[in-house]
Amino acid sequence: xxxxxxxxxxxxxxxxxxxxxxxxxxxxxxxxxxxxxxxxxxxxxxxxxxxxxxxxxxxxxxxxxxxxxxxxxxxxxxxxxxxxxxxxxxxxxxxxxxxxxxxxxxxxxxxxxxxxxxxxxxxxxxxxxxxxxxxxxxxxxxxxxxxxxxxxxxxxxxxxxxxxxxxxxxxxxxxxxxxxxxxxxxxxxxxxxxxxxxxxxxxxxxxxxxxxxxxxxxxxxxxxxxxxxxxxxxxxxxxxxxxxxxxxxxxxxxxxxxxxxxxxxxxxxxxxxxxxxxxxxxxxxxxxxxxxxxxxxxxxxxxxxxxxxxxxxxxxxxxxxxxxxxxxxxxxxxxxxxxxxxxxxxxxxxxxxxxxxxxxxxxxxxxxxxxxxxxxxxxxxxxxxxxxxxxxxxxxxxxxxxxxxxxxxxxxxxxxxxxxxxxxxxxxxxxxxxxxxxxxxxxxxxxxxxxxxxxxxxxxxxxxxxxxxxxxxxxxxxxxxxxxxxxxxxxxxxxxxxxxxxxxxxxxxxxxx
Numbered sequence: 001x002x003x004x005x006x007x008x009x010x011x012x013x014x015x016x017x018x019x020x021x022x023x024x025x026x027x028x029x030x031x032x033x034x035x036x037x038x039x040x041x042x043x044x045x046x047x048x049x050x051x052x053x054x055x056x057x058x059x060x061x062x063x064x065x066x067x068x069x070x071x072x073x074x075x076x077x078x079x080x081x082x083x084x085x086x087x088x089x090x091x092x093x094x095x096x097x098x099x100x101x102x103x104x105x106x107x108x109x110x111x112x113x114x115x116x117x118x119x120x121x122x123x124x125x126x127x128x129x130x131x132x133x134x135x136x137x138x139x140x141x142x143x144x145x146x147x148x149x150x151x152x153x154x155x156x157x158x159x160x161x162x163x164x165x166x167x168x169x170x171x172x173x174x175x176x177x178x179x180x181x182x183x184x185x186x187x188x189x190x191x192x193x194x195x196x197x198x199x200x201x202x203x204x205x206x207x208x209x210x211x212x213x214x215x216x217x218x219x220x221x222x223x224x225x226x227x228x229x230x231x232x233x234x235x236x237x238x239x240x241x242x243x244x245x246x247x248x249x250x251x252x253x254x255x256x257x258x259x260x261x262x263x264x265x266x267x268x269x270x271x272x273x274x275x276x277x278x279x280x281x282x283x284x285x286x287x288x289x290x291x292x293x294x295x296x297x298x299x300x301x302x303x304x305x306x307x308x309x310x311x312x313x314x315x316x317x318x319x320x321x322x323x324x325x326x327x328x329x330x331x332x333x334x335x336x337x338x339x340x341x342x343x344x345x346x347x348x349x350x351x352x353x354x355x356x357x358x359x360x361x362x363x364x365x366x367x368x369x370x371x372x373x374x375x376x377x378x379x380x381x382x383x384x385x386x387x388x389x390x391x392x393x394x395x396x397x398x399x400x401x402x403x404x405x406x407x408x409x410x411x412x413x414x415x416x417x418x419x420x421x422x423x424x425x426x427x428x429x430x431x432x433x434x435x436x437x438x439x440x441x442x443x444x445x446x447x448x449x450x451x452x453x454x455x456x457x458x459x460x461x462x463x464x465x466x467x468x469x470x471x472x473x474x475x476x477x478x479x480x481x482x483x484x485x486x487x488x489x490x491x492x493x494x495x496x497x498x499x500x501x502x503x504x505x506x507x508x509x510x511x512x513x
Contacts, residue, residue: 003077005067018406029076036405038064129153144170158236170225174201177221187438188474192217195251197241199224199258202352210307219250229261246276253279253314260287281309304496327495341462343429343511347422348393351408356395359501416448423456430464432504437471446482450489465491468500
């Protein structure tokens with residue numbers, strides 16, 4: 001029996017959608033349940049998975065909340081709906097929780113907290129820009145988690161922010177650490193003297209956790225939003241954060257993390273850096289390192305190198321490469337244990353976009369042809385994200401996979417199903433994965449990987465699963481427990497994303513590819 005509820009014009013963010021879906025699936029007797037926004041893609045998914053009746057489609061718009069419950073009898077469905085309604089009531093409850101005062105608008109918040117100076121905005125794009133403007137006009141820094149905001153709107157917001165000397169992190173900014181406080185998707189890392197500015201969320205997470213593992217610490221970690229370094233935006237926020245870190249007493253060394261900036265923005269960054277007395281390390285993934293010759297910027301190729309260089313420099317030591325890194329792992333023993341069967345392709349399934357991009361670059365250097373939904377080369381842009389082609393790297397946090405439903409770092413079940421699909425493809429030799437811990441992420445992201453790996457391995461014993469975990473022991477999920485759970489399930493776990501991608505390549509070489 002399928003039961004559907006359509007709540008018209010009811011927007012909920014991805015965290016809430018994940019919570020609602022989880023509560024429904026926990027009801028005893030519920031076979032399957034889903035709570036999604038009514039986008040065309042989501043409606044198609046719900047119909048194909050049997051949780052939405054086709055007869056409902058004509059009445060659903062993208063702004064509607066769609067609930068689907070599958071159970072054997074009406075009593076169980078009624079119980080599930082009662083649980084869901086309780087969640088709605090709790091969401092609407094304006095009472096104070098955890099010492100936090102809940103208010104309905106910005107003016108009330110400012111009245112309650114007169115010295116309020118930072119806002120985090122997570123709204124549909126059509127509303128987010130105006131709220132960000134209101135905050136900036138009240139001299140409040142902004143972390144704009146929302147996406148679907150035009151470049152023109154971004155430029156307008158950042159121009160105003162720069163004029164006022166305010167942070168305007170975003171749009172689509174998911175990670176920041178300010179004065180030791182983690183915002184969005186961020187990890188529990190020790191405080192220190194390394195300040196970071198990044199146009200990439202999981203790239204920022206990966207660098208901060210590796211710094212933590214190496215014994216270093218973070219003063220500030222500031223996100224800019226992924227488009228900030230494009231010519232149209234002009235690097236407005238990275239330039240402002242560079243200046244802020246230069247004047248921050250807690251910061252002694254500065255790190256920059258991003259995909260390569262446009263040439264004009266790169267010139268502006270180099271020019272700004274020349275006025276800063278603090279050491280600067282830059283990792284512009286896939287960029288030409290020769291642009292840093294003759295400048296005061298040390299350029300490195302990978303996120304792991306960036307972290308290692310930053311720690312060395314912060315300790316007043318020379319960076320001489322990764323050869324002396326305590327994270328360098330002797331993988332020969334692991335490689336010897338891999339069965340030398342014939343294999344063909346790597347299928348990389350990522351929840352973190354920057355991690356996916358870093359792996360794409362590493363794999364392309366050796367394999368040449370690698371298809372992806374984030375490829376900068378249109379020749380290798382994958383036509384259908386649902387179907388991999390030869391060597392494939394997928395960022396499953398891209399809009400196609402997240403439009404109207406939770407990001408895979410919040411709800412990993414969609415990625416888990418894809419793991420099984422790829423592992424059972426006879427052309428697949430290696431499945432390469434990330435597992436991102438920290439605030440905002442799923443409470444146990446390894447569990448879905450473990451379940452998928454066990455199911456796939458029961459059919460194909462020759463498949464090799466390789467992963468890295470972006471996290472620390474201080475994270476709510478726990479680094480050691482996560483790595484142990486994955487290892488016990490048969491996943492080969494490496495300490496960094498770059499090492500995991502390199503190991504996946506070595507498996508193919510052993511198998512004659």
